[in-house]
Amino acid sequence: STLRPRPVDFKGAIARALRQRAWPLLEQGAIKPIVHATFPLAQAAQAHAMMESGENIGKIILTA
Numbered sequence: 001s002t003l004r005p006r007p008v009d010f011k012g013a014i015a016r017a018l019r020q021r022a023w024p025l026l027e028q029g030a031i032k033p034i035v036h037a038t039f040p041l042a043q044a045a046q047a048h049a050m051m052e053s054g055e056n057i058g059k060i061i062l063t064a
Contacts, residue, residue: 035058036050037050038062
């Protein structure tokens, strides 16, 4: 991630901005993430392989 080397306060500012601006839009259904696949946590290796293949066009979600 390009955020990894950034200072903690910078990351916090981004998190606050997301909560203020993006979260309400998600809650209203105004924006929706594209989900490519969902895997149970036990299949995390398969999910990771899919991500590494670069074939996904949306989010890959792990569920408990």
